[in-house]
Amino acid sequence: MDLIIRNALIPTRPGGPVDIGIEAGRIAAIEAGLSADGPVLDVDGRLVTPGFVETHIHLDKSCILDRCASTRGDLAEAITETARAKKEFTPEDVYARGRRTIEKCILQGTTHMRTQLEVDPGIGLRGLEGVMQLVEDYRWAIDIEICVFPQEGLLNNPGTDELMVEALRRGARAVGAAPYTDSDPHGQIDRVFEMAREFDVDVDMHLDFGADPGALDLDYVCAQASRFGWGGRTAIGHVTKLAYVEPARLAEIAGRMRDSGVALTVLPSTDLFLMGRDRDHAQTRGVAHAHELLHHGVNCSLSTNNVLNPFTPFGDCSLLRMANLNANICHIGSVADMAECFAMVTTRSAQLMNIADYGLEIGKSADLAVIDGATPSAAVAELAPVLHAFKRGRRTLTRQPAQIHRPN
Numbered sequence: 001m002d003l004i005i006r007n008a009l010i011p012t013r014p015g016g017p018v019d020i021g022i023e024a025g026r027i028a029a030i031e032a033g034l035s036a037d038g039p040v041l042d043v044d045g046r047l048v049t050p051g052f053v054e055t056h057i058h059l060d061k062s063c064i065l066d067r068c069a070s071t072r073g074d075l076a077e078a079i080t081e082t083a084r085a086k087k088e089f090t091p092e093d094v095y096a097r098g099r100r101t102i103e104k105c106i107l108q109g110t111t112h113m114r115t116q117l118e119v120d121p122g123i124g125l126r127g128l129e130g131v132m133q134l135v136e137d138y139r140w141a142i143d144i145e146i147c148v149f150p151q152e153g154l155l156n157n158p159g160t161d162e163l164m165v166e167a168l169r170r171g172a173r174a175v176g177a178a179p180y181t182d183s184d185p186h187g188q189i190d191r192v193f194e195m196a197r198e199f200d201v202d203v204d205m206h207l208d209f210g211a212d213p214g215a216l217d218l219d220y221v222c223a224q225a226s227r228f229g230w231g232g233r234t235a236i237g238h239v240t241k242l243a244y245v246e247p248a249r250l251a252e253i254a255g256r257m258r259d260s261g262v263a264l265t266v267l268p269s270t271d272l273f274l275m276g277r278d279r280d281h282a283q284t285r286g287v288a289h290a291h292e293l294l295h296h297g298v299n300c301s302l303s304t305n306n307v308l309n310p311f312t313p314f315g316d317c318s319l320l321r322m323a324n325l326n327a328n329i330c331h332i333g334s335v336a337d338m339a340e341c342f343a344m345v346t347t348r349s350a351q352l353m354n355i356a357d358y359g360l361e362i363g364k365s366a367d368l369a370v371i372d373g374a375t376p377s378a379a380v381a382e383l384a385p386v387l388h389a390f391k392r393g394r395r396t397l398t399r400q401p402a403q404i405h406r407p408n
Contacts, residue, residue: 001036001038003040003366003393007046008047011049017032018032020360024393025394026366027363028362043370046373049376050346051109052112052319053111053301053353054105054112054113055301055353056304057115058118058309059115059131060086060127060130061118062097062098062101063101065308065310068081069081075311079151086127089126091126091127093130094129094130098130098134102142104316107317107397108318109319109389111369112355115146117131117167118151118152119149120153120159121163125167132146146167146171147202148168153188155191156183164195168198168201174204175195175203175204176192179217180209196233202354204235204236205236211240211284211286213249218239218257221234223260231262232261232354234263235301237264238271239264243286243287243289247292250289254293255297258296266302269312269314269315270305270311271286273312273313275287290302300344302345304317320384320386321383323341327380339375339377369389370386372401
């Protein structure tokens with residue numbers, strides 16, 4: 001064996017610690033008292049999990065707080081300030097800032113990522129060029145998939161369509177939308193599904209960001225996903241309007257999403273920061289309750305979204321922190337729902353991205369994280385640190401456990 005991880009706790013295998021044998025970058029054995037030769041890492045009864053999966057993050061516009069104003073803190077200001085700043089982006093600049101963010105993700109045990117990437121006449125393909133180089137240079141630690149989308153509109157922004165098509169030709173593996181910035185929201189959705197079919201890629205849209213649930217583009221997306229057979233390949237992000245619907249209507253919407261195969265990504269940090277700005281007291285949280293949708297059969301993930309920019313002026317890229325924050329916001333206290341918060345940054349996220357070679361099973365790629373905790377629910381509740389991470393069996397991270405120095 002190339003490596004043996006001994007005394008690992010695996011959530012799906014009750015009954016005590018087991019050993020995990022890794023060979024040629026893959027999980028070769030999982031059993032108690034594994035009899036094999038090779039280097040050993042004894043994790044001493046700690047949790048071992050498949051690596052964390054970041055389903056929705058913006059590498060291209062991360063770490064730009066020093067270039068932007070953030071006084072009102074609302075969505076309109078964030079879009080305006082970022083649009084102004086990105087006109088000066090270069091591929092080298094995008095690479096440098098994206099590198100800083102990717103390395104934070106690696107240090108938090110993330111092994112897979114879908115990054116949202118903006119193209120429009122203001123930025124052209126400079127962001128794509130910088131991120132594509134990051135994809136290649138960090139392949140040793142993390143698999144990165146690019147989702148190209150039009151932040152500032154598509155049908156109302158001439159030249160954007162051609163840039164999205166070119167990005168897909170160059171290797172973007174998902175196509176997104178932000179219909180609330182377009183003069184024709186449903187027209188943008190139609191065009192995005194058309195691109196998805198032409199290039200055979202997944203769809204991942206920013207959707208229904210606001211506090212008025214009277215009309216939801218979600219309904220139209222579900223209908224189009226069903227119409228074109230894109231169930232299981234369509235995800236929607238934010239959907240903060242779901243935080244403002246009554247339980248009976250939420251159940252109806254959940255049934256529509258489940259039946260059409262449309263998944264939801266909640267961005268707790270960004271949604272909490274941007275929502276509630278329309279009130280000066282009794283401010284709302286504006287974060288969709290993903291766990292309620294899970295109870296109705298909808299697949300959901302939790303993700304970071306923005307890092308150190310006007311949309312979210314903080315972030316350490318810890319998906320466990322997102323899971324913990326989501327549990328706090330949504331009043332989650334049960335062990336089962338806490339464990340689902342963990343699943344929404346691991347296995348459910350992998351399902352949303354259709355990652356086939358993922359999981360703690362024999363034959364799968366050894367993309368793993370060792371957490372200083374015993375169970376998924378405890379890891380979320382206690383914000384347990386990630387001590388080790390592996391990509392295709394190669395260790396990419398080591399963090400020493402904290403130590404108390406008691407007096408003699």
